Amino acid sequence: MEVKQLYTGCLSEAAYFIASEGEAAVIDPLRDTDVYIQMAAERSVKIKYIFETHFHADFVSGHIDLSKKTGAPIIYGPNTNAAFKIHLATDGEEFMVGKLKIKAVHTPGHTLESTCYLLHDEAGAPYCIFTGDTLFVGDVGRPDLFSGNLTKEELAGMMYDSLTNKIKPLNDNIIVYPAHGPGSSCGKNLGPDTFSTIGAQKASNYALQDMTKEEFIKAVTTGLNAPPAYFPLNARINKEGYDSLDDVFAKGLQPLTVAEFKQKVSEEVWILDTRPATVFTQGFVPGSISIGLDGRFAEWAGTMLPLKQALILVTEPGKEKESVTRLARVGIDNIQGYLDGGYEAWVAAGEQIDMIIDIEADEFAMDLPHDNMLEVIDVRKPGEFEAGHVKGAHNMPLDTLRDPLNIAVIEDDRNLYVHCAGGYRSVIAASLLKREGYHNLRNVLGGYAKMKLEKRIPMVLPGKVGA
Numbered sequence: 353m354e355v356k357q358l359y360t361g362c363l364s365e366a367a368y369f370i371a372s373e374g375e376a377a378v379i380d381p382l383r384d385t386d387v388y389i390q391m392a393a394e395r396s397v398k399i400k401y402i403f404e405t406h407f408h409a410d411f412v413s414g415h416i417d418l419s420k421k422t423g424a425p426i427i428y429g430p431n432t433n434a435a436f437k438i439h440l441a442t443d444g445e446e447f448m449v450g451k452l453k454i455k456a457v458h459t460p461g462h463t464l465e466s467t468c469y470l471l472h473d474e475a476g477a478p479y480c481i482f483t484g485d486t487l488f489v490g491d492v493g494r495p496d497l498f499s500g501n502l503t504k505e506e507l508a509g510m511m512y513d514s515l516t517n518k519i520k521p522l523n524d525n526i527i528v529y530p531a532h533g534p535g536s537s538c539g540k541n542l543g544p545d546t547f548s549t550i551g552a553q554k555a556s557n558y559a560l561q562d563m564t565k566e567e568f569i570k571a572v573t574t575g576l577n578a579p580p581a582y583f584p585l586n587a588r589i590n591k592e593g594y595d596s597l598d599d600v601f602a603k604g605l606q607p608l609t610v611a612e613f614k615q616k617v618s619e620e621v622w623i624l625d626t627r628p629a630t631v632f633t634q635g636f637v638p639g640s641i642s643i644g645l646d647g648r649f650a651e652w653a654g655t656m657l658p659l660k661q662a663l664i665l666v667t668e669p670g671k672e673k674e675s676v677t678r679l680a681r682v683g684i685d686n687i688q689g690y691l692d693g694g695y696e697a698w699v700a701a702g703e704q705i706d707m708i709i710d711i712e713a714d715e716f717a718m719d720l721p722h723d724n725m726l727e728v729i730d731v732r733k734p735g736e737f738e739a740g741h742v743k744g745a746h747n748m749p750l751d752t753l754r755d756p757l758n759i760a761v762i763e764d765d766r767n768l769y770v771h772c773a774g775g776y777r778s779v780i781a782a783s784l785l786k787r788e789g790y791h792n793l794r795n796v797l798g799g800y801a802k803m804k805l806e807k808r809i810p811m812v813l814p815g816k817v818g819a
Contacts (some may be wrong), residue, residue, distance in 0.1 A: 353452060353473055354395070355480060356388065359546055362648050363411050363681065364536035366546055368482055368529060370471065372450025377401040378424075379469060379482050380531050381414035383597055384677050388418060399424045401447055405455070405484025405531055406466040406589045407432075409497045410538055411650070412683045415590075417597055428691065428767060429467025430458045435592045441467065457488040457518050461511020462538075462557030464500065468518070470526075480527035481550075486511070487519055488530045490543030494576055497538070498587040504576075508569040520560060524551025535648065536624035537580055540572075577733070580751065582654035582682055589683050597680055604676040604687030608664065610701040613637075613691045614638065616664045621688060624657070625666040626675045627695070629779035633708040633795055637666055637691070637698055640706075641776040642783040645671060645678065647776040654682035656754050656780065665690040666698075708782045711794045716769060717808040727766040731781040732773055742803060743770075743810040750777045759788050771796035 354371040360382060368379040368389050368589070376397040378388045382815055392399050399422040402415050406429075414656060415426045416436060427447070432440055441447075443458035453472040460466055462485040473479040485493030492515070495507035526549060532538050533546040549679040552730060554560045559572060589808045608616065617623065625632055626649070632642040643653050643666075663686065667675050672690045679687060691697060699705060711719075728745035730737055737747040750772070752758045762768065768790060772778040782795050803809050 353449075353479075355389075355471070356391075357546065357790070358535065362678065363652050364533045364542070365411055366529065366531055366533065370449055370454075371395055371397045371430045372452045372474070374398065375400045375450045375458045376689065377403060377447075377449045377454065378418065380405055380408070380484065381418050383412045383414045383417065383594075383681050385414040385418040385421060385463065385597070388414070388422060392422075398422075399667045400449055401425060401427055401454075403427045403467065403482070405429075405482065405486070406463045407498060407587045408531070409579070409587040410532075410536065411438065411681050412586055412594060413590050414597075416593055420596075427456070429456055429465050431460065432465040433591075442517075457481070459483075459491075459511075459514035459518050459535045460485055461495060461507055461514045463498050463507075464502070464510075466493070470522075478523060478526050480529055481519075481522065482529045482531075485538050486514060487553065487557075487559075488532060488536075488539050488542045489528070489545045489548045489553070490557055491539035491541055492557075492572060493538055494579070495572060497583055497600065504573050505569050508572045509565055511572065512565045512568040514530075516558060520554060521548070522550045524549060524554065526550045528553055537577075537583070537651070540575055540577075580651065580655045581754070582659060585659050586654070586683050594683070595685060597677075600680050600685040600687065601673070601676060604665075604685070604689065605691035606674055607692035608689040609692060610652055610703065612689070612699060613664060613698075614703075616688060617636075619662075620716075621662040621664050622657070623666060624663050624675075624679075625695075625783075626671060627666065627668050629776055630710075631668075632779060632783070633710050635699070635705045636695065636709055636783075638704055638706040639787055640666060640783060641787060642779050644776065644779070645674060646813055650678045650682045652750075652777070652780060653679055653684055655751050656784070657684055659683050660686050662686045662688055664688055666695055667691075669694055691704050706786060708779065708786065709794050710797050711769075712797050713802040713806045713809070716794070716796050716803065719769075720809060723767055727763070727768055728808060729762070729768055729770045729781070730800070731770065731777050732774070736773060736800075738814070740804060740811060740813045741800070743812050748781075750781055753781055753784050756788055759785065759790075764790055764792075765793070768793035769796055770794065771799045773802050774799045
């Protein structure tokens with residue numbers, strides 16, 4: 353028996369590969385399916401089933417492409433209505449993979465069709481459960497993402513029943529393999545680990561403690577931040593279908609000369625630069641949006657870019673396919689090529705460039721008391737801002753800057769100092785501001801993490817105002 357977790361950090365997503373006696377199953381695959389096919393080939397096993405725990409909102413699943421390439425049926429649980437062929441499992445239905453038995457356990461709550469899969473080992477003993485977004489380490493799936501006509505309170509009530517009747521009665525030693533880990537927006541506050549046990553979760557997970565249904569509903573529906581804008585779009589793609597990733601590669605991996613690249617720009621195609629933020633600020637093609645591969649790339653691309661907006665890419669050499677792949681994972685697949693030779697080719701052609709000035713926290717501290725036109729733009733989330741911020745700073749969370757109307761409230765004659773927590777999000781924000789015509793700006797290196805160490809910068813902290 354082999355059970356392998358395949359974890360993708362920038363999406364906080366876990367897919368699973370299960371193998372036994374020449375057969376295999378894949379649970380919640382990503383859109384780039386080659387890894388699963390390669391794993392099957394290396395082990396000389398045939399992928400027999402593709403299990404989906406629910407219609408994912410935070411990424412485009414690889415279920416359709418993987419089924420076409422392997423012939424394996426796509427398994428969804430009860431209450432699933434898809435636009436493509438699936439096997440609709442009944443609650444309690446069992447599937448054999450070699451000597452392993454996988455049992456569908458319908459657990460509505462996160463979504464109506466949410467289903468966990470309980471795996472029994474070769475001896476027939478329950479070994480682990482793949483919980484999708486029903487149960488995370490330290491949390492449960494939020495009930496407000498893809499609920500049809502139901503309210504989040506109604507779905508939370510269903511989740512209470514699912515956890516009480518289906519999950520909590522399981523043996524304490526059963527391993528919990530969720531679909532997401534820390535950083536995912538599919539829950540409120542996931543723990544630091546990517547797997548656990550039923551016993552550990554019953555002891556520590558707030559949602560598995562003894563409480564009434566009313567208390568549970570209040571607990572899981574309170575404090576929910578707005579989900580990323582691309583979530584409902586991805587859920588619909590997963591339900592209705594999508595273009596083959598091979599077709600996306602054929603279009604997106606076309607090398608463009610500088611002249612061809614400029615022609616695309618004239619046709620209102622957006623430029624996305626996936627180089628590291630620290631490299632981008634030193635020089636970039638004017639009008640480019642920076643979202644570096646070195647951060648939570650797919651999540652921020654899905655949040656900041658319109659899903660069907662035509663894009664052309666500037667990447668580090670050799671990072672073209674990775675950029676297209678990671679964009680496609682969140683449904684961004686209208687990519688029309690990349691700048692052949694990258695930014696260096698643009699410079700070599702003598703084309704105009706743009707830059708963003710980086711400053712250290714100590715430089716910011718020196719500028720702060722002497723510049724009456726200085727304005728601090730803090731692009732962290734509201735909760736981060738409330739936990740501490742520079743006195744006088746304006747909180748403009750990065751996801752709100754996707755709307756030019758929100759950017760328009762910034763006065764263009766101010767000296768803008770942009771920061772986030774560590775420096776990744778602030779460069780995305782600065783590139784958006786540049787694109788909208790704001791040029792008198794600075795990016796604070798190291799963000800708030802460095803600024804709060806600089807004693808000359810006045811801070812506002814909970815219960816205390818810095819002077």
